[in-house]
Amino acid sequence: MDLWWYERTNQPVKPVILFLGDSITASGHYIRYTEAWLRQHRPTMEMKLVPCGVPSETVSGLSEAAHPFPRPCVHDRLRNALDTVSPGIVAACYGMNDGIYHPYSEGRFAAYQEGVFRLVERIRGAGAKVVLMTPPPFDPPSMYAGLLPESAPDFSYLTPFQEYDRVLEQYSAWLLSAGDVADQIIDLRSPLLDHTKEHRALDPAYRSGDGIHPNRAGHWVMARTLLKEMFGAAPGVIPDVDAISKSLAEETD
Template sequence: MLHLLNHSVLNHKEKPSTGNLRILFLGDSITADGRYISLVREGLSRHRSELAVELLACGVPSETVSGLSEAAHPFPRPCVHDRLAGELAAASPDVAVACYGMNDGIYHPFSEARFAAYQSGMKRLSTLIREAGAAAVLLTPPPFHAASMDGPLQPAEAADFSYLAPYRDYDRVLERYADWLISGGCPADGVIDIRTPLLEHIRHERLLHASYRYGDGIHPDLSGHRIMAQVLLRELFRQDPDGLREQPCS
């Protein structure tokens, strides 16, 4: 997998004069929450303090990469492509890490048209990041955990769907999106699978505690953010992340 310490993905861009490696994080409300980014920062500070790394958190709640929005959403969902050029120009990152997909299926059953919009948006995102001189690192969509939802879960034949009343098997939609990324369908410098470790975490926790809730089913709880941080520390920095397991988020 991609390791930034090898600097192989940065060969197309000179290091900034400050010597800092600037990493821009793009995504929806899971990224806007910021806890997994804070935990990565904490892990680097504790275990790799010699590294000059700047983490720039730029997630936007409700955002998509596809430009889609469900009818019941209180406002049209923002699309990253409406701000991407400005974010890249302002940050001048060496690496951009992007996590999209949760909102892009708009909580409906699978549709080829919605899938095509997600694919097109991710390809454009990756291409524009690379054209800006940064390495594009894509994260698979996190899982949707129906058993943690408080609201209604709807069958495929329901009249409509939204984040408040999602398709009950919506995670199968996200699985297809993740499989496409992992298969190399998008021109990126690296793809990191966060979905599989999160699913394993959920299964483990529910075996230990049947009442365990993965946040609200859409947004991970702190333990989910910790898993995401562990994966990023390992895949990007070759850092053994075990020290994060019992540490609070700063």
């Protein structure tokens, strides 16, 4: 194994990674891409990746009034997930839903921070390492829903604050500056922003997804980032998304 924590400490870690998150993780694309590359290029690693995202979920326990049901909170299912999977590492990606698509507020930000600290404490209490990933950016030009100004009376995932990405920027910046709050913190936001900027320079109408959820190309950017940061893969040896998609298709034929 050549994972970062093994190199630093020479302490074996159970080769099971549990992925927690909202609908972006529930879709599972970036996890499947990562696993497909590992099977092809690190066949002796024997690392098992377990997707366990839940749509609409938060780490903060918050929910907007217009949501059709109270948003689920990871803390309500965490014990069961840890007991069932018994991971050596837990990778968690939260934040997109935690600002509940409203303008920034200290109260919501504090709830997010408290939820992250509690998540880390409970995972470490179960004997697992913790990897935190910044939330992907919110991309207004890709939204199909109506965007609202800060003066609007209320907001939701259907009618988000038009500058909601500023909220996610603050959440991501806090995570990246949080030091040893986790065993590793991975910046997914920056490579996704760079990807969208690059494609939009070629095609101003480019959609990175639906504004909230990255498209398949975005998920590949996330997978490449994980491969580089978690598994030490050099960018030059990671093939493009078409090669990985083809290998996944061949496995299901």
